[in-house]
Amino acid sequence: xxxxxxxxxxxxxxxxxxxxxxxxxxxxxxxxxxxxxxxxxxxxxxxxxxxxxxxxxxxxxxxxxxxxxxxxxxxxxxxxxxxxxxxxxxxxxxxxxxxxxxxxxxxxxxxxxxxxxxxxxxxxxxxxxxxxxxxxxxxxxxxxxxxxxxxxxxxxxxxxxxxxxxxxxxxxxxxxxxxxxxxxxxxxxxxxxxxxxxxxxxxxxxxxxxxxxxxx
Amino acid sequence: xxxxxxxxxxxxxxxxxxxxxxxxxxxxxxxxxxxxxxxxxxxxxxxxxxxxxxxxxxxxxxxxxxxxxxxxxxxxxxxxxxxxxxxxxxxxxxxxxxxxxxxxxxxxxxxxxxxxxxxxxxxxxxxxxxxxxxxxxxxxxxxxxxxxxxxxxxxxxxxxxxxxxxxxxxxxxxxxxxxxxxxxxxxxxxxxxxxxxxxxxxxxxxxxxxxxxxxx
Numbered sequence: 001x002x003x004x005x006x007x008x009x010x011x012x013x014x015x016x017x018x019x020x021x022x023x024x025x026x027x028x029x030x031x032x033x034x035x036x037x038x039x040x041x042x043x044x045x046x047x048x049x050x051x052x053x054x055x056x057x058x059x060x061x062x063x064x065x066x067x068x069x070x071x072x073x074x075x076x077x078x079x080x081x082x083x084x085x086x087x088x089x090x091x092x093x094x095x096x097x098x099x100x101x102x103x104x105x106x107x108x109x110x111x112x113x114x115x116x117x118x119x120x121x122x123x124x125x126x127x128x129x130x131x132x133x134x135x136x137x138x139x140x141x142x143x144x145x146x147x148x149x150x151x152x153x154x155x156x157x158x159x160x161x162x163x164x165x166x167x168x169x170x171x172x173x174x175x176x177x178x179x180x181x182x183x184x185x186x187x188x189x190x191x192x193x194x195x196x197x198x199x200x201x202x203x204x205x206x207x208x209x210x211x212x213x214x215x216x
Numbered sequence: 217x218x219x220x221x222x223x224x225x226x227x228x229x230x231x232x233x234x235x236x237x238x239x240x241x242x243x244x245x246x247x248x249x250x251x252x253x254x255x256x257x258x259x260x261x262x263x264x265x266x267x268x269x270x271x272x273x274x275x276x277x278x279x280x281x282x283x284x285x286x287x288x289x290x291x292x293x294x295x296x297x298x299x300x301x302x303x304x305x306x307x308x309x310x311x312x313x314x315x316x317x318x319x320x321x322x323x324x325x326x327x328x329x330x331x332x333x334x335x336x337x338x339x340x341x342x343x344x345x346x347x348x349x350x351x352x353x354x355x356x357x358x359x360x361x362x363x364x365x366x367x368x369x370x371x372x373x374x375x376x377x378x379x380x381x382x383x384x385x386x387x388x389x390x391x392x393x394x395x396x397x398x399x400x401x402x403x404x405x406x407x408x409x410x411x412x413x414x415x416x417x418x419x420x421x422x423x424x425x426x427x428x429x430x431x432x
Binding site: 049050051052062064065066067068069070072073076077085086088089090092093095096097099100101103104135139142143 | 265266267268278280281282283284285286288289292293301302304305306308309311312313315316317319320351355358359
């Protein structure tokens with residue numbers, strides 16, 4: 001069985017959980033807490049030198065990391081990865097947009113307002129990120145006014161990549177009612193087969209970080 | 217002929233120039249100055265709603281954007297994109313690492329220390345980014361101590377993606393002599409066929425932003 005490393009609060013981990021469920025790959029999950037610095041611990045860096053979650057340990061011992069690459073790996077031989085080069089390029093365009101312009105604004109605002117001990121210390125940083133996050137949502141709105149899916153017909157891995165931090169944009173200070181096409185698209189993603197909501201553990205079995213690394 | 221939108225100071229544009237040269241696709245370049253806000257101008261947003269450079273206009277009128285996606289498109293049918301899924305996933309892993317952890321630290325430090333009017337205003341932001349940028353270089357060093365190329369044999373599109381902002385890491389405050397495996401790898405990339413150094417215009421023809429958009 002494959003092993004997914006990551007916590008349930010992370011949208012990047014959620015993407016991987018959703019794809020594994022969608023493509024029917026059962027998995028074990030090892031809980032890795034970013035708030036405790038566990039991704040930068042020596043044990044975890046042995047596994048993923050980049051020091052980030054999510055990471056996936058395959059049965060043969062190989063490790064995948066970076067959510068976009070993990071999504072590609074598991075979706076590649078399914079309809080979630082289109083067959084023609086131009087559509088594939090469009091899927092990657094939105095996945096890179098998500099990791100460069102969308103996640104680093106929406107997710108960081110959410111983190112600095114909900115997951116740190118003294119959020120007031122980060123008020124200026126949040127103030128600078130807000131217009132960038134709004135731009136990211138506006139770009140999606142404009143795309144989704146013209147098309148039901150973000151990159152190609154029927155929904156692709158790009159829709160999964162963009163879903164988590166868009167879904168919790170309220171926690172980043174946005175009212176999704178301002179983005180009606182985005183709101184309809186969220187419902188469309190949630191109606192996909194085997195959809196798994198954020199915060200829900202989709203693993204067959206879950207293991208704590210210390211328990212896993214002390215026994216391995 | 218395809219048209220590349222972007223300026224010569226941008227490493228993300230440099231990646232695309234290098235790949236177009238390597239795969240033998242002649243291109244016209246339209247200069248787009250980030251310092252003048254041109255990527256967010258109305259004319260440019262019509263072309264690329266994400267409001268970022270590089271973007272590539274194909275002969276049939278389609279537009280590609282996000283450097284990683286553009287690199288994928290032009291490298292896909294060449295040896296720079298490996299044939300097996302696991303190697304492809306490894307290439308994407310490093311390309312996502314570059315856009316998420318490497319470029320946003322190294323490139324932003326370089327920008328805030330060399331391209332803004334009052335760099336002292338950003339001293340605290342730079343101080344916070346420096347350890348993250350150092351971690352990104354250390355992750356590359358560890359990988360390149362074991363392998364001549366970053367993701368797969370013979371060099372791939374991931375090496376091109378990581379080259380520009382690593383090459384100018386000195387402008388981000390780092391001494392590359394501390395990273396000997398990275399330094400050897402830079403020379404290896406520079407010895408690849410049709411290599412184009414940063415700052416050099418590889419276009420067949422170059423057009424100014426105003427000239428292009430007033431005539432189109």
